[in-house]
Amino acid sequence: MRTTDARRWIDLPQPFLWQEAREAGLSHAALSGAVRRREVIKIAPSVYAVREPWLLLDPTELHVALARAAQASIPESVVSHVSAAIALGLPKPQGPVGKVSLTARESSRTSYPDDWRRVLQAKLPADHVSTAHGVLLTTPARTVVDSFRQSRFRDALAIADAALRDGLVQSEELREMRAFQTRWPGIRLAEEGLGLVDGRRESWLESASVAVAHRRGYSVPESQIRIHDLEGAFVGRVDHLWRGAGVIGEADGLGKYRGDLADEEATAEQISEVVLAERDRERGLESLGFAVARWGTADLRDYGEGLCRALSAARRRARPQSIRCLWRSNDDEPLQPWSWPPAESSAAFPAA
Structure with a gap:
């Protein structure tokens, strides 16, 4: 043979x-x-x-490859929801990705005798469909709103923030998509999530932290704020700032401590330099009257108990009325003197 x-x-x-x-x-x-x-x-x-x-493929590559086969296997379908987000290079959920998600245009069948595809049926105008990696998938705006409706809230916010940050979608497009999906299942979750989207956040952990804190009653912090001392010397750029409370939030993913060390074989001396620089940065911020709260991915478990403990402890240490510094949102903006209390209600912490 x-x-x-x-x-x-x-x-x-x-x-x-x-x-x-x-x-x-x-x-x-x-x-x-x-x-x-x-x-x-x-x-x-x-x-x-x-x-x-x-x-040899990693889980993300496997999911994208399977998405192509899934879409090819069902006529009039496109890759959608979190599967479309992954194909677009947006953050994947923490933990197992699960089945490939598809939206079928005109199929009367949405269940199949296997466990590798999740098929949903919904209106799918031609202008809601795009292409990536040779695969038909929902546009970034449709993908973001679908993800809010169907996925874990923290993962959906990370997808939305990244789509805005990467220029894949504009805020107006998201609002138009939300209006198109009025009365669709989960649309109230999408409306809640769209009110939190901020393209300044730089990682899944930063976005997920805001989602969890919001659900626990905290106001939405400002992101990536530059802090300077009164002489104008740069002290640090912070992940999150609750100006009303004088609390700085630092979402400590592993990448933060790698700094500029791209080499996985970094020496102990190089690693210690990065850690010491981060320690000195925190001391500089706290010397101005801020209190720094730190947390990692594990602190988002159990409905964010670890995150809330870190924020509560920082709130007790902070001296917002005594802070003396300059700050700005972007490097090309003029420095502003710190004033307390801030006029914006969004800068407040939860009442306690």
């Missing part, structure tokens, strides 16, 4: 559908033989991939 050249499997999209293999002139017998020889692996019903390159 002749063995099919392994290169013919590699030439197919990865992963590939059985019908795609058949259209390329490959037989079912050839596919069965490749599976027996472990050259090809079965991923889902009628979905296959060449073993070695497939097993």
Whole structure:
């Protein structure tokens, strides 16, 4: 029996559908033989991939690759919700990504006898569809609003912030999409989330922290504020600032302490320099009268108990009425003297 050249499997999209293999002139017998020889692996019903390159993909790459196959497997469907966000390069949820999400235009069928696709049916005008990686998917605005309606709130805010930050969407587009989806399931969650979107936030953790704090009753902080001393010397750019409370919030992801150290083999001395610089920065901020609250991803668990403890402790230490400094939102703006209490109600902390 002749063995099919392994290169013919590699030439197919990865992963590939059985019908795609058949259209390329490959037989079912050839596919069965490749599976027996472990050259090809079965991923889902009628979905296959060449073993070695497939097993080398990371979870994000796997999901994007599966999204192509999922969209090709169901006529009149497009990749949507969090799956579309991942394909657009937006932040993926913390933890398992789950099934590939699709929105089907005119299918009367939304359940399938397998566990790798999640199919929803909804109105899908042509101007709500775009393309990435050769795959049909919802536009960034549709993806953001869909994610707020269907995904965990903190993940959806991270997607929305990143889409705005990366220039994939404008605030007006989000408002128009929210109006289009009036009375759709979950639209009130989308309306709540759109009121929090800020493209100045720089990471999943920063966005998720704001989402969790908001749900716990905290006001929305300002993001990426530059703090200077009274002589104009730069002290630090902070992740979050509640001006009414004099509290600075620092979302401590691993990247913050890597600093400019791109090399994974950084020496202990280089790492210690980064940590000491961060310590000196915090001391400089607190010497001005601010209180710095720090938290990590684990502090968002249990409904944000760790985050709330950090903010409450900082609130007790802060001296907002005694702060003497200059500040600005962007480097090209003039420095402003600190004034307390601030006029903006959004700068307040929760009443306590």
